[in-house]
Amino acid sequence: EILMSDQEYGAVNACWDYIAERYGLTVRRVEMPLEIRNKEQIIDTFKSGLSDKTQAMVFAHVYWSTGLAVPVKELIELGREAGVWVIVDGAHATSMVPLKLDEWNPHFYMSSLHKWTLAPKGTGFLFVSDDAQPHVEPLILGGNARRNQDGDASRFDMMGTRDQTPFIGLGTALDFQAEIEWEQIRAYCQGLAGYLKERIRRFKGCRILTPTDPEMSGFITTFTIEGADIQKIRQELWDDEHIETSAFTIKDIPVFRISTHFYNSREDINRMIREIERRL
Numbered sequence: 210e211i212l213m214s215d216q217e218y219g220a221v222n223a224c225w226d227y228i229a230e231r232y233g234l235t236v237r238r239v240e241m242p243l244e245i246r247n248k249e250q251i252i253d254t255f256k257s258g259l260s261d262k263t264q265a266m267v268f269a270h271v272y273w274s275t276g277l278a279v280p281v282k283e284l285i286e287l288g289r290e291a292g293v294w295v296i297v298d299g300a301h302a303t304s305m306v307p308l309k310l311d312e313w314n315p316h317f318y319m320s321s322l323h324k325w326t327l328a329p330k331g332t333g334f335l336f337v338s339d340d341a342q343p344h345v346e347p348l349i350l351g352g353n354a355r356r357n358q359d360g361d362a363s364r365f366d367m368m369g370t371r372d373q374t375p376f377i378g379l380g381t382a383l384d385f386q387a388e389i390e391w392e393q394i395r396a397y398c399q400g401l402a403g404y405l406k407e408r409i410r411r412f413k414g415c416r417i418l419t420p421t422d423p424e425m426s427g428f429i430t431t432f433t434i435e436g437a438d439i440q441k442i443r444q445e446l447w448d449d450e451h452i453e454t455s456a457f458t459i460k461d462i463p464v465f466r467i468s469t470h471f472y473n474s475r476e477d478i479n480r481m482i483r484e485i486e487r488r489l
C-alpha cells in the first residue's frame with residue numbers, strides 16, 4: 210500500500226495511481242481535516258493509515274490547497290520508524306518554510322524552484338537519502354549511467370546535452386534571495402500573511418482554512434466567504450484591477466487562495482480587500 214492524504218496535488222495523485230496500476234499496488238488515501246488546529250491532528254491522520262501493508266508514505270510539506278505546512282520532521286520520523294519509504298512533495302516549501310534535509314533525512318524530497326524561489330521554470334531538485342540512492346535508477350541513460358552502480362550519485366549527472374540557462378538563472382535567483390537574507394524574507398512574508406488573515410477575518414461569513422500558527426503556515430492564505438461567488442470575483446479582480454488571485458474548490462467549498470511574496474505590501478492587501486469587499 211502507498212499511504213497519502215486525500216489532499217495531495219493532482220499530479221502527485223496521478224503519478225502514484227499510475228505506479229499502483231502498473232505494479233499492482235493500492236493507494237490508500239486517509240482523510241485529513243480541512244481545518245488543522247494542532248500538529249498532532251496531522252500526525253494522527255498519517256498514523257491512522259499506517260499498517261503492515263504500507264510500503265511508502267507520501268505527503269506534501271506545504272499543501273497547495275490550504276497552505277498547511279506539516280510537521281515534516283515528525284512525519285519523516287513516523288515513516289522511517291514504521292520502515293516505509295518516505296517521499297515528500299516539497300513543491301511549495303523551498304524559500305517559504307525552513308528546510309533541513311540533512312537533518313530530517315527523508316528518503317526522497319522534491320521541490321519546484323520556479324515557485325517561491327522565483328527561479329526560471331524548469332528548475333527544481335530531488336533529494337535522495339544515502340540509504341535510498343542504491344535503489345534508484347536513472348530514468349535517462351546518459352554517459353555516466355552505467356558507472357558507479359553502488360556508489361555515489363554521479364550516474365545521474367549526465368543526461369545528454371540540455372539547455373543550461375534555467376540553471377544559470379537559478380544561481381542568480383538564489384543569490385538574489387541570499388542577498389536580501391532568507392530570514393528577513395520569511396519574517397516579512399509571515400507578517401504579510403498574518404496581516405491578510407487579520408483583514409479577511411472581518412468579512413462576514415469568512416472561514417480561513419490556513420492554520421494561524423506560523424509554524425504550520427507560510428505565505429499562502431486560503432479562505433472562503435459564505436454566499437460569495439468567488440470565481441466571479443476572482444475574474445473581476447483580474448479583469449478590472451489586475452490583481453492576480455487563485456480560486457478553486459476544496460471538498461466542494463469554493464475558496465480564494467492568496468499568495469503574498471516579498472514584492473507585495475500591506476497596501477496591495479488593503480487594495481485587494483477593498484476590491485473584494487466592493488463585490489460582496
Ligand SMILES: Cc1ncc(COP(=O)(O)O)c(C=O)c1O
Nearest residue numbers: 218220269272273298300301321
Ligand atoms: C503541492 C504541489 N506538488 C507538486 C506540484 C507540481 O509542481 P510543478 O508544476 O513545478 O511540477 C505543485 C504545483 O503547483 C504543487 O502545488
